[in-house]
Amino acid sequence: MARNPKIGVYICHCGINISNTVDVAAVRDYVATLPGVAVARDYTYMCSDPGQGLIVEDIGAHDLDRVVVSACSPRMHELTFRNAIVGAGLNPYCLDIANIREQCSWVHKDRDEGTAKAKALVASAVARAALLEPLETREVGVIKSGLVVGGGVAGVQAALDMARAGFPVTVVEMADHLGGRAMDLSHTYPLMERADDLLGQIVGALEIHPRATILLNSRLVDVSGYVGNFEATVQTHDNGTVTDHKLRAGAIVIATGFDPFDARLKPEYGYGQYPEVMTALEFEALVSPNGPTGGRVVVNGREPQQVVFIQCVGSRDRSVGNPYCSRVCCMYTAKQAHLVQQSLPQAQVTVLYMDVRAHGKGFEEYYDLVRETGINYRRGNPAEVLRRGDRLVVRAEDTFAGEFVDLEADLVVLATGMVPRAETAEVAHLLKLSQSADGFLLEAHPKLRPVETASDGIFLAGCVQGPKDITDTIAQAKAAAISAMIPFARGMVKVESATCLVDEDLCAGCGMCEEICPYGALRLDTHLGKMRANVVLCKGCGACSATCPSDAITLQHFTPRQVMAQVDVLLSV
Amino acid sequence: MEATELRTFAIDNHLFRCIQCGKCAASCPMGFKTILNPRKLVYQALVAGEFDPKAHQELWDCTTCFTCSIRCPKEVDPGNMVIQLRSLLVQDGRIPGTLTTALKSIFERGNPLVMPARDRGAWVGDLDVKHLDDGADVFYFVCCTTSYDMRAQKVAQALVKLFNVAGVDFGILGEAERCCGSEVRRLGEQGEDSLFESLVEEWGEEMADYSYQRMVTTSPHCYDVFKHHYPMNGREVLHYTQYLAQLIQDGKLQFTNKIERRVTYHDPCYLGKQNGVYDEPRAVLKALPGLKLVEMDRSREKSLCCEGGGGRVWVEDPNPEKKLAAWRIDEALGVGAEVIATACPFCMQMLEDAVRTAGAQDKIKVLDVAELAAEAL
Incomplete structure (x- = not known):
């Protein structure tokens, strides 16, 4: 403990996130009067390079030995500021964070009360900072092999990259084959390549890779240890016999994927009630060249003449608890409409949508191309699907025309979104990971650490972290593999000193x-x-x-x- | 409403959440017969700069089925917005004449039907029914329509028969029972110093003094308002279909008489859509020997509103040529039903009117679930 601590206090505006509700200058002036405080400053973004620069400069100029940053939650930037003070020669544990954003400005409206609370929070952090003690930083060796949970596109790609980089890797897959849900798709947008051909390439490469071990019909049932030194138990089911494997790994990539939204939770669309109403995944199987009709679109034994696609089924829908966009449905609907148009040129195809999000590379161009083949996009979130004679009727308001329409249909395809897999909570519990409000697993930081988790050595890839398409899944899987291999390359990892x-x-x-x-x-x-x-x-x-x-x-x-x-x-x- | 007031209204009612998807408008059962369009109302409130509810007489067309709010993907609650706008009209005293009569009657006589309070218990006749004064396990809340309407009274009488057979310890308030205020609230007579507020305060307090464990209501509308808007001090509120289903499950009600009829069930909005009670009425019907239950295309969450809620039974129909209930009867006939069963006094009125208008009395009967159950005893 420093007898006469020299504390620097840095108060962040966070743009207007904090300064709108907290009088930052008043907090700074108040804090400057507290015992032990050698310097107090405020800045627009303390986490920015110039913001961190202020701290580093002061440590030298004022001979500071303790630092208090009063900003957002330590979950966001504690590591950032620790690294900054380490750069200036201080021990990383000589830092305290006063959270005046999540625990103050974001949750209060009154500026006077917000300012008073911020003062109290910062003052209390100053009092603690005076008593903080430097702790020794420890490093341990790592096991240079990876464990990948989930053998879909994300898991296969992550494992393949680790194996190719020279490290042994084990993939644990629940099903009896690799490839996951993407293998059930017919074609991929926007290039209309066959999904099984495309994914067969990486699946095949992994299957023959000498450094890859693939455990099918298997589940991760227990994990202990820490970054660099995990010990996992995997259970394999084989014709009624259950075998437990123990394996050790330095890093774990979680790639357990998603579940499709259960369309029965939108009863107004009659899924389960009418055989002519199907989900997008069922439609994929129908038009797949490997499907029962060899790719021909046939419903109730005949070719449908009127096809209606309904977008955002279970996505962007707070009434079913899914406020998020599933990010793939707009484009796969365009693809499916395109496939119908190619297969049945005489059919009338209508897409009912709320907004079309064609945000990826080549996506808007593909959406343009699809519409030009003669597909009607009509803006309206339909109310319900009803039976009228031997046909279905989709009732909607065409919001551009301001008119109600009853669209006759002999095939209705529901663009069902993605939801967290039923087992996600179990996985989170097993690995002590957090779920975000949407139920998917939570990354360490949405921008700076998108594939890391709050647990060192455990990484996320693919839809377990949130809905994404194959393009983004591959990119994230590669990022997860690279991040997982950082300790393998160093051979050592830092472990928590606050023990x-x-x-x-x-x-x-x-x-x-x-x-x-x-x-x-x-x-x-x-x-x-x-x-x-x-x-x-x-x-x-x-x-x-x-x-x-x-x-x-x-x-x-x-x-x-x-x-x-x-x-x-x-x-x- | 002027610009500032309108903006506050829009923020308070979460209208800025709206993305104009049209789910509400397409889901509105009145959309096909009136100009009521919740999506357009929201849009005008958001962008028009001013909003005069007086220019929107279609606000009275809403049946308060709340399909719009239940299905809204952004939790805008357009149904509640309509009621808030009605409140502004009510505050200005601008309400249709027939509604004035109904509201005044509730204030003065405790019922909207301009009937004397002393006759409220007359439906009991020589049935074995006790007053709640001495306390009971079940407080049977009868409802205004059920108490006074001669057709609806048969439902209360059937329930009494069922309760007595099952050995239920129940009591009623008779003359002392007053309107629950469900439609009062949905007409916009809500909030500070409103008729509904005073009902909750005075009537709610009066009811709290009686000794009972649970309240069972005839009407889904009474059920909804007691369950969600009255202080019940921990007492359970049940719709009678829930209670009967429980009695059947507990083996307290057994049926011997065969009902050899094809029956379809019409879900009342206040019971089904608004409170998720879909299975219990069907469980009661399925327990009746010989009864063949057939479902209409539009059932459960897709049920079509009868047009009787939100005070619509007391005001003029803006488009009497088109009746939702008439559609409903067509649909019931389409599935070969001899009986369309329901569990709400408003639905029963609307459906019976439609049967009469269609001259279909010899093809289909409108019966309450309780009546069918009593018949099967």
């Missing part, structure tokens, strides 16, 4: 901490009757420290003194 510390003089060996530790980091030394901590396994959650009846375990970086100093300030303002 628990057992005071053996106080420890009575009761074992309560061992029971509560979710990471298996505490083991009783039965000879000495004292608890031993494996600080490489410890994640610094603090459960042991709170449980210990004799206060024998301290969580470094969150010691009782540090935390109580913070609480005292909050209670005194």
